[in-house]
């Protein structure tokens with residue numbers, strides 16, 4: 001369990017995290033989403049006691065992380081996969097961590113197996129690919145068999161098999177009752193992996209809750225209907241409070257009403273329906289809509305009409 005109360009972090013004049021309060025519950029995977037610079041890494045570092053809050057508090061399993069007697073069994077984190085001495089082997093790195101935290105060496109072998117590092121565990125970390133570095137970071141996070149896992153971009157650099165592996169791993173850790181809090185920029189991945197979402201923009205919480213609830217809160221439930229009597233139906237559902245639009249003759253797109261209510265109204269008035277489909281936005285659409293005012297670094301549009309030699313205009317960061 002992670003609990004933040006009015007958590008704030010300022011760097012000079014820059015407010016990276018601005019009075020956020022949230023609870024990350026055990027037994028589920030909570031996805032942490034937000035544009036570049038939104039404050040995700042800063043929040044995660046404060047949870048792990050690596051950055052001191054300017055004000056507010058954050059606890060892990062009931063206490064500030066640094067106050068736990070065996071912190072690695074309370075929370076394990078992957079925050080910066082590159083933060084390992086490049087001259088050390090993966091096994092040496094994990095053994096050193098284990099020795100300083102009274103974790104048995106047998107656990108080092110276990111996490112090496114769990115993370116698929118067995119064939120490279122004796123090699124220098126400096127020669128690792130991005131994906132191997134991520135696996136080592138996840139192995140380090142798992143070393144203390146922690147009740148809470150905090151993973152910043154864990155699938156970054158992993159191949160599709162690795163991405164699936166992370167998904168299965170975090171799901172099974174949550175099913176064991178652990179708290180799993182992870183960030184990712186891959187919306188499709190998040191939609192498949194997370195149960196809950198916390199969306200942050202410019203240091204503030206934009207949305208929080210179960211994935212579908214967050215999507216519906218942004219896009220609203222919508223229903224598509226096809227009927228030979230679309231105009232009659234439009235008048236009836238509008239009188240019931242629905243927002244009606246008609247993208248083509250005979251087709252209605254309705255907001256503010258659910259499919260069951262539309263079906264009941266049509267039935268009560270003897271109106272035939274040829275299609276009645278609830279529609280939901282994708283997580284990506286909901287995310288874009290939620291964060292549109294909170295994006296700090298926006299790409300310029302690529303001009304599709306430019307000749308091939310100039311069409312590859314690069315997104316520029318402000």
Ligand SMILES: Nc1ncnc2c1ncn2[C@@H]1O[C@H](COP(=O)(O)OP(=O)(O)OP(=O)(O)O)[C@@H](O)[C@H]1O
Pocket residue numbers: 011014015016034035036037038039040041042043
């Ligand atoms: N040590 C620091 N000193 C000054 N400013 C910082 C520092 N760390 C972060 N910031 C600023 O705080 C804001 C939040 O940064 P943070 O790294 O937490 O965002 P993020 O959501 O993790 O972004 P990304 O998705 O790009 O990793 C940014 O504007 C960043 O430039």
